[in-house]
Amino acid sequence: MATELTVLPTQNLEAFKGVKKLPVEEYFTSGHRTCQGCESALVMKLMAKAAGPRTVILGSTGCMYVANTTYYSTSWVVPWMHTQLGSSGSAAVGTAAGLKALMRKNRIKQEPINVIAFCGDGGGADMGLSSISAALTYPEYNFLILMYDNESYANTDIQLSSMTPYGANTTFSPPGKARRILHKRWKKNMAGMLAAGHPECRYVATVDASYALEMMNRIRKALTIGGPTFIHSLDPCPKGWDYDPIQSHDLGELAVETGVWPLFEIEDGVLKFYGKSKSIAQGRKRKPVREYLLRQGRFAHFTDEDIDYFQKKIDLMWDRWLIPGAVCIEMGDDIRKQLTRAEQEVAAAEAKQ
Amino acid sequence: MTGSIEVVYRGIFQKTLGQRITRGIVLAAVKEGRVGISFGRYGDSPERNGIPAKSFAVVADNEEDLQTYLSRYEPTDNDVTVAVDDTLCKGVESWAWYGLQPINKLTRSGGVVLTTSMQSPEELLEDCHRKDTEWSLAVLKGIASFSGLWVYKDDHTDVRVLGAIARLAPHVVKLESVEAAIRDEWNDELKVTSARKAYERVEARKVRPDEGNPERPYEFQLPKWWEMKEGLVIPGIPVQQDVEGWEGGYRPGRNPTFKKFATRTMRPVVDFEICTKCTLCWLQCPDSCFDVTPTGHYDANMEACCGCGVCEAVCPVENCITMVNESAFGDNASQFEMYEKDKDTYKSWLKGKIEDKATTDRTHGFQLRGKYEEEVQEIIREVTK
Ligand SMILES: Cc1ncc(C[n+]2csc(CCOP(=O)(O)OP(=O)(O)O)c2C)c(N)n1
Ligand code: SF4
Ligand code: SF4
Ligand code: SF4
Numbered sequence: 001m002a003t004e005l006t007v008l009p010t011q012n013l014e015a016f017k018g019v020k021k022l023p024v025e026e027y028f029t030s031g032h033r034t035c036q037g038c039e040s041a042l043v044m045k046l047m048a049k050a051a052g053p054r055t056v057i058l059g060s061t062g063c064m065y066v067a068n069t070t071y072y073s074t075s076w077v078v079p080w081m082h083t084q085l086g087s088s089g090s091a092a093v094g095t096a097a098g099l100k101a102l103m104r105k106n107r108i109k110q111e112p113i114n115v116i117a118f119c120g121d122g123g124g125a126d127m128g129l130s131s132i133s134a135a136l137t138y139p140e141y142n143f144l145i146l147m148y149d150n151e152s153y154a155n156t157d158i159q160l161s162s163m164t165p166y167g168a169n170t171t172f173s174p175p176g177k178a179r180r181i182l183h184k185r186w187k188k189n190m191a192g193m194l195a196a197g198h199p200e201c202r203y204v205a206t207v208d209a210s211y212a213l214e215m216m217n218r219i220r221k222a223l224t225i226g227g228p229t230f231i232h233s234l235d236p237c238p239k240g241w242d243y244d245p246i247q248s249h250d251l252g253e254l255a256v257e258t259g260v261w262p263l264f265e266i267e268d269g270v271l272k273f274y275g276k277s278k279s280i281a282q283g284r285k286r287k288p289v290r291e292y293l294l295r296q297g298r299f300a301h302f303t304d305e306d307i308d309y310f311q312k313k314i315d316l317m318w319d320r321w322l323i324p325g326a327v328c329i330e331m332g333d334d335i336r337k338q339l340t341r342a343e344q345e346v347a348a349a350e351a352k353q
Numbered sequence: 354m355t356g357s358i359e360v361v362y363r364g365i366f367q368k369t370l371g372q373r374i375t376r377g378i379v380l381a382a383v384k385e386g387r388v389g390i391s392f393g394r395y396g397d398s399p400e401r402n403g404i405p406a407k408s409f410a411v412v413a414d415n416e417e418d419l420q421t422y423l424s425r426y427e428p429t430d431n432d433v434t435v436a437v438d439d440t441l442c443k444g445v446e447s448w449a450w451y452g453l454q455p456i457n458k459l460t461r462s463g464g465v466v467l468t469t470s471m472q473s474p475e476e477l478l479e480d481c482h483r484k485d486t487e488w489s490l491a492v493l494k495g496i497a498s499f500s501g502l503w504v505y506k507d508d509h510t511d512v513r514v515l516g517a518i519a520r521l522a523p524h525v526v527k528l529e530s531v532e533a534a535i536r537d538e539w540n541d542e543l544k545v546t547s548a549r550k551a552y553e554r555v556e557a558r559k560v561r562p563d564e565g566n567p568e569r570p571y572e573f574q575l576p577k578w579w580e581m582k583e584g585l586v587i588p589g590i591p592v593q594q595d596v597e598g599w600e601g602g603y604r605p606g607r608n609p610t611f612k613k614f615a616t617r618t619m620r621p622v623v624d625f626e627i628c629t630k631c632t633l634c635w636l637q638c639p640d641s642c643f644d645v646t647p648t649g650h651y652d653a654n655m656e657a658c659c660g661c662g663v664c665e666a667v668c669p670v671e672n673c674i675t676m677v678n679e680s681a682f683g684d685n686a687s688q689f690e691m692y693e694k695d696k697d698t699y700k701s702w703l704k705g706k707i708e709d710k711a712t713t714d715r716t717h718g719f720q721l722r723g724k725y726e727e728e729v730q731e732i733i734r735e736v737t738k
Pocket of ligand 4 (some may be wrong): 623627628629630631632633634635651667669670673674730
């Protein structure tokens with residue numbers, strides 16, 4: 001006997017049609033204790049604005065918990081709950097299931113409520129990866145997990161995470177005289193990995209708050225499409241990246257323009273680049289990564305050689321990967337041949353007609 | 354005799370500076386055969402740039418005195434309070450307490466507040482809150498030294514402050530021991546010269562109880578544990594505030610507890626006449642500072658602004674938003690209301706703020722490789738002249 005899943009309806013959150021059409025209401029507001037120019041705080045604000053008032057937000061430990069809700073003081077307008085550092089996935093499933101049960105038992109009104117769980121890169125890509133992965137296999141619950149990636153354990157004063165870029169200066173990887181580069185690992189691709197590994201997950205995207213409207217519309221799409229969804233946001237962090245906070249917005253743009261941070265979405269298994277990344281994927285020239293790296297104190301020790309290495313890795317990602325920034329697999333010769341043959345056959349068939 | 358010094362600094366970008374100063378004091382005291390300890394303020398307070406933090410140095414004649422003095426939460430009767438950013442004279446809102454703490458609150462009666470500044474003591478006194486005993490204000494000429502976290506801008510602010518402390522509180526450390534400590538620690542004669550010049554030049558001005566900013570600092574009472582809701586429930590923020598005379602505009606609700614009255618180093622000023630109402634400042638401000646005015650302009654609310662400058666960076670209209678040093682302002686009033694009341698007065702006020710290059714030229718953090726080295730050379734030339 002086949003079992004049937006009951007999936008609750010979601011809110012139909014249509015894309016905002018332009019900055020002038022945005023609602024004035026903030027659901028994450030002023031009075032948090034983040035750094036000057038904290039892009040992660042901006043992510044919270046835009047995320048809450050996009051989701052609207054009927055939303056429950058769950059926050060993993062990290063800057064966005066500690067700085068936003070210190071002892072008896074908060075900046076949240078919508079209901080918010082603190083959850084443990086590695087448990088954004090389980091908190092999301094648990095809350096969505098709890099709401100569903102309460103509605104079934106008529107304890108609360110039946111209405112679509114957005115559930116968003118956020119986590120930092122430490123809480124998401126390191127400690128919470130298994131719980132996020134587990135959560136993304138539950139098709140019967142509607143929720144979004146948003147990982148805000150400031151590329152370090154920023155709250156506890158910049159320890160490196162698996163999302164810290166190659167070579168960056170952190171408390172765990174200070175450049176020294178004997179070894180200039182202490183952190184030699186390359187960042188993993190959370191969005192690509194989660195999309196590839198979770199067939200029940202209908203929506204995965206990368207976002208960048210410097211492109212606010214596009215970012216908010218990705219949030220709305222994830223919440224509307226329903227089921228478990230995941231968004232990965234890259235957040236310039238003046239403290240961890242070490243730059244004058246006035247540059248936060250510019251660095252967010254530079255990350256995309258240099259190709260370091262590709263913007264894409266995978267909806268029902270179909271991949272699309274969007275924004276500036278779309279034109280880059282179509283052949284538009286990328287800015288040199290040097291422009292991005294030399295604005296940040298965490299790369300101040302880089303020599304030309306290090307910058308070249310970084311550039312080469314980014315080039316490789318765009319030129320050779322199956323999906324730039326997401327799937328670090330190249331096509332093997334036989335597959336390439338097979339594809340070429342298939343293309344030729346289609347072309348021949350078309351020519352005949 | 355026990356002596357204690359507190360260094361108040363702005364979050365993480367001045368952390369190394371703060372630590373070098375308090376460490377230097379202890380090293381100097383050791384040269385005199387005394388003992389000491391340098392430590393950061395306790396609190397569940399990961400440092401953020403912009404938000405004030407503290408570092409302390411306590412020195413004593415012997416271990417026993419030191420231990421006796423330290424059996425408390427933190428020093429509350431400091432011989433010298435050092436503010437390494439003069440905008441901190443407006444008050445300190447840190448993580449560990451609520452409301453605004455006057456900069457001289459933990460300075461003992463007869464003690465000194467020492468700040469690096471380009472302002473005169475009289476100008477600074479407009480900011481420093483009144484105290485009911487006599488105290489002194491000393492100014493070490495120089496701009497606030499901001500470097501990033503990983504890149505230290507060694508513009509001699511550390512040793513200059515040490516030299517000044519030797520002059521202002523010789524019972525804590527003497528100049529000779531400061532010089533010896535600098536030689537030991539940094540092995541740099543130029544730094545010794547800097548310390549000595551600061552010692553020679555710094556002057557303290559006595560401040561009477563009836564002098565200084567008469568305002569009552571913003572206060573906030575935390576609820577007692579029995580007043581809190583079960584399960585550590587914190588009341589959410591209402592979505593909107595009604596403002597009289599702002600019908601048709603919009604002011605978001607704001608955290609009533611933590612305001613940014615003194616967490617800024619700079620603030621934006623807006624030329625409403627050339628603003629195209631494009632919304633970008635409002636949209637991209639991480640602190641949700643902008644109130645939407647009845648005319649559809651965007652007014653940066655000083656209850657919320659942390660002075661990051663992102664609004665200036667995103668504004669597409671040239672010279673429409675300009676970041677100006679916080680020290681150029683005496684209140685937190687609405688710029689839009691001032692503009693509505695009298696456009697001409699506003700225009701000349703704005704002009705005055707923007708054209709004063711001394712107050713608009715300020716950085717707080719790593720900008721470009723090489724830039725610091727240039728700046729530092731210039732500053733060192735200036736201070737050792
Ligand atoms: C299980 C556990 N280990 C360690 C900590 C201490 N801790 C608090 S915040 C934090 C850093 C979290 O980093 P990340 O998830 O990247 O978020 P960010 O601070 O960068 O916003 C750590 C390690 C904790 N709260 N719980
Ligand atoms: S450390 Fe980074 S993420 Fe944390 S509050 Fe500061 S800028 Fe934001
Ligand atoms: S400086 Fe501008 S962007 Fe930054 S907090 Fe203030 S109003 Fe917002
Ligand atoms: S960004 Fe500049 S032009 Fe646009 S609304 Fe703000 S002040 Fe006006």
